[in-house]
Amino acid sequence: MHTLDHPSPNQIRIDDVLSALADPMRRRIVAQLAEGHHDQACIAFELPISKSTSTDHFRVLREAGVIEQRYQGSAILNRLRCGTLDHSFPGLLNAIVRAERKASTASTSLT
Template sequence: MGPARRLEHPTPGQMSLDTILSALADPVRRTIVAQLANGHDDQACIAFDLPVSKSTSTHHFRVLREAGVISQQYRGTSILSSLRNEDLNIRFPGLLNAILGAD
């Protein structure tokens, strides 16, 4: 068996307010974040009922991951996503709650 596949994530210090706000400006991405906030961690991408194609959905998850809003990890053939609440609150206290409360 080969090495585990890993996806790149920014550290809290690398997170940019502009990048996070840009990622969260899209309503589909806010839907993903809201579902993660209201559900449980480690949700597979297929668990999300999004009004976009699979490839567009993949793009939205990548934008959120690269901004630092979510973390993703491989589990078998699935990619599981979770919200980076703690990291976001350390870097930008209250930001995520404000955005989720606004929707």
């Protein structure tokens, strides 16, 4: 079975997490994961970017320890590492998701 590398909980560093979450597209992915099902396939995300760029964003989030990815057949399923992140950085993930929702609401009310 094909697996993807993930950092263990003690390898997740705040600098890597914050760097991964500094990009608006990656915050959008995290917000969608927070609002959706536990496992979401990469194709479930409607992102205004190419497939290769999307793949890179998911890789950055995985390598930073923000998401967990696993293969199910030919699909890659994504899940937030809520428990791990909340244990290491209490409240960070919730704050990011709240801020992203607020920014998304503000941008849609401007249009």
